[in-house]
Amino acid sequence: MIICFFSLKPAPIYFNERSYQYLKETQPQQAAAFEKEHDVLAQKFNQQSKNILVEKKKQSPSLNSSIENFKSTQKQVKELHGRVEEAINKSNYNAEKTDTNYIFLYFVKNTLPVGMIGLLFAVIFLASWGSISAALNSLAACSLKDVHLIFGKKEVDDETELKYSRLHTLAWGIFSIAVAMFATQMGSLIEAVNVLGSLFYGPILGIFLVAFYFKKINGSLVFIAAILSEIAVVAVYEFDIVSFLWLNVIGAAAVIMFSVIGLLFANSKTVADR
Incomplete structure (x- = not known):
C-alpha cells in the first residue's frame, strides 16, 4: 500500500x-x-x-x-x-x-495526523518491548533449565538459581544486540526477520507435528531428525535453491520424514535382533 x-x-x-x-x-x-x-x-x-x-x-x-x-x-x-x-x-x-x-x-x-503519529510510535515501542522481554525470558529459562542445571555437577538453591538466570538473561541480551547489529546490514528488517526465522521455524514446527501425530516416535529420534533437518535447511538456503519462505515447509517436512525413517529403521533393527 x-x-x-x-x-x-x-x-x-x-x-x-x-x-x-x-x-x-x-x-x-x-x-x-x-x-x-x-x-x-x-x-x-x-x-x-x-x-x-x-x-x-x-x-x-x-x-x-x-x-x-x-x-x-x-x-x-x-x-x-x-x-x-x-x-x-x-x-x-x-x-x-x-x-x-x-x-x-x-x-x-x-x-498521518499528529495524534496518530505519537500513538502509532508508542504502540510500536510497547510491542517491541513486550516481544523482547518474552524472548529474553524464554531463552534464559531454556538455557538455564535445559543446559546449565542439567549438566551442572551439583544442585543449587533458589537464590543461586536466580543469579544464574540473570546472567543467562544478560548473555542472551548481548547476543540479541549482536544479531540486531548484523541484521541492519541485511537490508529490509522485515525480510531479515523472515530469513532468519525461516532457518529455524520449519524444524521447530516439524517437532510439534511429530509430537502430535506420531506418538510412537521417541524423543531421541526426533532430536536427531531435527538436527538433520536443520542441516538440510541451511544447505538449501546456502545454495539458494528456493525462496527462503519455502524453508519453513522444507524444515517441517524434513523432520517428519527423518523421524519416520528413523522409526522404520529402529523397528527393522529390533525385528532383526529377535
Missing part, C-alpha cells in the same frame, strides 16, 4: 532524512544536482502513474505504451536513488547502507 501511495504522491529523494541532511551539509552542490534531477523525475513519475489509472479506466489503446514509459521513468528514479545512496555511503556517516527501513517511518511521520 505504501508503494502505491508513493506512486501517486511525491516521494523523497532519500527516506533516511538524517543521512541525506548530512550529505546536503557536506556536499551541497552534489545534493542540489540530485534534488533538481529528482524534482523533474518525481513530477514525471507521479503524472504518468495517474495517467495510467485514467487510461485503464477508459480502456485506452495507448495504455501499453504509457506503462512502458512509466517503467522507464521508474528505472531512472531507481538509478538516481542508487547514486544518492552511494554518495551517502561514501561519507561513512551511517552504518546502515540503505534507507529501506525508513520508508514506513517516513510515511507515518509525514502523512
Whole structure:
C-alpha cells in the first residue's frame, strides 16, 4: 500500500532524512544536482502513474505504451536513488547502507495526523518491548533449565538459581544486540526477520507435528531428525535453491520424514535382533 501511495504522491529523494541532511551539509552542490534531477523525475513519475489509472479506466489503446514509459521513468528514479545512496555511503556517516527501513517511518511521520503519529510510535515501542522481554525470558529459562542445571555437577538453591538466570538473561541480551547489529546490514528488517526465522521455524514446527501425530516416535529420534533437518535447511538456503519462505515447509517436512525413517529403521533393527 505504501508503494502505491508513493506512486501517486511525491516521494523523497532519500527516506533516511538524517543521512541525506548530512550529505546536503557536506556536499551541497552534489545534493542540489540530485534534488533538481529528482524534482523533474518525481513530477514525471507521479503524472504518468495517474495517467495510467485514467487510461485503464477508459480502456485506452495507448495504455501499453504509457506503462512502458512509466517503467522507464521508474528505472531512472531507481538509478538516481542508487547514486544518492552511494554518495551517502561514501561519507561513512551511517552504518546502515540503505534507507529501506525508513520508508514506513517516513510515511507515518509525514502523512498521518499528529495524534496518530505519537500513538502509532508508542504502540510500536510497547510491542517491541513486550516481544523482547518474552524472548529474553524464554531463552534464559531454556538455557538455564535445559543446559546449565542439567549438566551442572551439583544442585543449587533458589537464590543461586536466580543469579544464574540473570546472567543467562544478560548473555542472551548481548547476543540479541549482536544479531540486531548484523541484521541492519541485511537490508529490509522485515525480510531479515523472515530469513532468519525461516532457518529455524520449519524444524521447530516439524517437532510439534511429530509430537502430535506420531506418538510412537521417541524423543531421541526426533532430536536427531531435527538436527538433520536443520542441516538440510541451511544447505538449501546456502545454495539458494528456493525462496527462503519455502524453508519453513522444507524444515517441517524434513523432520517428519527423518523421524519416520528413523522409526522404520529402529523397528527393522529390533525385528532383526529377535
